[in-house]
Amino acid sequence: MISRNQQLFERSQKYIPGGVNSPVRAFKSVGGTPVFFRRGKGAHVWDADDKTYIDYVGSWGPLILGHAHPEVIEAVEAAAQNGLTFGAPTEAELEIAELLCKLVSSIEQVRLVSSGTEATMSAIRLARGYTSRNRIIKFEGCYHGHDDALLVKAGSGALTFGHPSSAGVPEETASSTMVLDYNDLAGVEQAFNQFGDKIAAVIVEPVAGNMNLVAPKPGFLAGIRELCTKHGSVLIFDEVMTGFRVGLECAQGLFGIKPDLTTLGKVIGGGMPMAAFGGRRNIMQCLAPVGAVYQAGTLSGNPVAVAAGLATLKQVQAPRFYENLAASTRQLTEGLAGAAKKHDIDFCAQAVGGMFGLYFRNNLPSSYAEVMGCDREAFNRFFHAMLREGIYFAPSAFEAGFVSAAHGETEISDTLAAAERIFSAW
Ligand SMILES: Cc1ncc(COP(=O)(O)O)c(CN[C@@H](CN)CCC(=O)O)c1O
Numbered sequence: 001m002i003s004r005n006q007q008l009f010e011r012s013q014k015y016i017p018g019g020v021n022s023p024v025r026a027f028k029s030v031g032g033t034p035v036f037f038r039r040g041k042g043a044h045v046w047d048a049d050d051k052t053y054i055d056y057v058g059s060w061g062p063l064i065l066g067h068a069h070p071e072v073i074e075a076v077e078a079a080a081q082n083g084l085t086f087g088a089p090t091e092a093e094l095e096i097a098e099l100l101c102k103l104v105s106s107i108e109q110v111r112l113v114s115s116g117t118e119a120t121m122s123a124i125r126l127a128r129g130y131t132s133r134n135r136i137i138k139f140e141g142c143y144h145g146h147d148d149a150l151l152v153k154a155g156s157g158a159l160t161f162g163h164p165s166s167a168g169v170p171e172e173t174a175s176s177t178m179v180l181d182y183n184d185l186a187g188v189e190q191a192f193n194q195f196g197d198k199i200a201a202v203i204v205e206p207v208a209g210n211m212n213l214v215a216p217k218p219g220f221l222a223g224i225r226e227l228c229t230k231h232g233s234v235l236i237f238d239e240v241m242t243g244f245r246v247g248l249e250c251a252q253g254l255f256g257i258k259p260d261l262t263t264l265g266k267v268i269g270g271g272m273p274m275a276a277f278g279g280r281r282n283i284m285q286c287l288a289p290v291g292a293v294y295q296a297g298t299l300s301g302n303p304v305a306v307a308a309g310l311a312t313l314k315q316v317q318a319p320r321f322y323e324n325l326a327a328s329t330r331q332l333t334e335g336l337a338g339a340a341k342k343h344d345i346d347f348c349a350q351a352v353g354g355m356f357g358l359y360f361r362n363n364l365p366s367s368y369a370e371v372m373g374c375d376r377e378a379f380n381r382f383f384h385a386m387l388r389e390g391i392y393f394a395p396s397a398f399e400a401g402f403v404s405a406a407h408g409e410t411e412i413s414d415t416l417a418a419a420e421r422i423f424s425a426w
Pocket residue numbers: 022023024025060114115116117118120143144145146205209210238239240241242265275399
């Protein structure tokens with residue numbers, strides 16, 4: 001008897017490429033049949049076969065309050081009753097813009113868009129328009145969405161320009177992007193020494209969450225900040241994932257670094273399609289209709305999405321919200337590492353705010369190369385064993401995981417008990 005998940009996956013592959021609307025959902029990295037969800041509530045989701053899971057993906061970060069938080073649902077329902085979209089300014093967009101500028105001191109002006117890709121694509125174009133330069137720097141293993149300029153892999157040499165990491169990206173587009181090693185400040189210095197006055201921007205995840213979790217080494221972000229200031233390049237913090245995930249002032253507040261532009265997404269939409277980019281007023285004023293850099297969107301600032309975002313951002317401002325979230329996340333990572341150690345399994349884990357990394361190796365990776373050295377087979381075996389136990393981790397050894405405010409003592413201890421059963425029979 002094949003499961004309903006398998007039936008749905010077979011059908012969906014007829015009508016949707018790979019059966020999914022975003023590649024990572026297809027379980028290619030871990031193998032097996034992707035789980036089709038039909039309902040979520042708090043820390044739990046239910047699949048098409050009515051199996052329950054504790055969810056540590058949370059739609060890849062947006063659901064910091066958990067699924068279907070009553071205040072978010074109520075705000076969405078109320079907004080929807082007044083109409084879904086106007087294609088005209090609304091007071092709600094102004095309210096969330098004012099709130100983002102208040103909470104993130106580096107953001108003096110902000111523009112709302114509908115996805116993280118739109119946010120980073122627009123920020124790159126804005127940085128190029130503001131500086132009249134074309135070249136950008138990104139870091140291997142960091143993902144900033146699927147804009148052509150950012151689907152680029154490292155060139156042959158550290159200082160050569162990139163090549164497309166996807167079919168369909170023109171060589172000439174990729175060649176304006178240099179791909180350097182995350183946490184290698186010397187490499188960034190070398191690039192600026194050679195191309196400084198040609199570099200429009202550096203875009204970086206202040207905590208990398210798309211090559212599993214890799215934290216910045218002390219001095220790495222500050223060094224990039226100094227180099228961008230010295231050479232007149234725009235520092236873009238891509239906080240689509242870390243924004244309001246690692247703290248109320250985002251990663252930039254955690255590390256005390258002030259970028260020129262910030263991209264946000266995920267949490268600020270509360271589960272609805274919304275992202276944003278913002279920063280220094282004199283840069284943002286280069287945007288149409290004020291300036292010459294064009295950027296637009298039919299559903300930008302959508303009132304229903306904004307309502308979900310405002311309801312979410314209201315909740316995360318509660319006293320001790322992030323202290324409690326970080327404590328739950330640490331309880332998970334320390335518990336998993338303790339269970340693995342007890343059974344002599346090469347495994348470690350780390351938490352930054354409400355996001356975490358799990359690694360089948362015996363020390364924390366600080367580079368893309370070290371992450372690539374993790375035991376992928378071991379991760380896949382752990383992933384499927386936990387899935388059978390009703391625990392849903394990210395279906396890839398190269399993704400970060402997420403804890404929500406709805407993950408309480410019971411969810412964490414049930415997860416650790418499942419891991420103990422799996423590691424004891426490893
Ligand atoms: C730091 C960062 N910047 C930009 C993006 C792109 O955002 P979206 O276009 O998917 O909304 C993302 C998207 N993250 C992935 C998770 N690794 C989304 C999941 C997916 O691609 O389906 C991101 O993490």
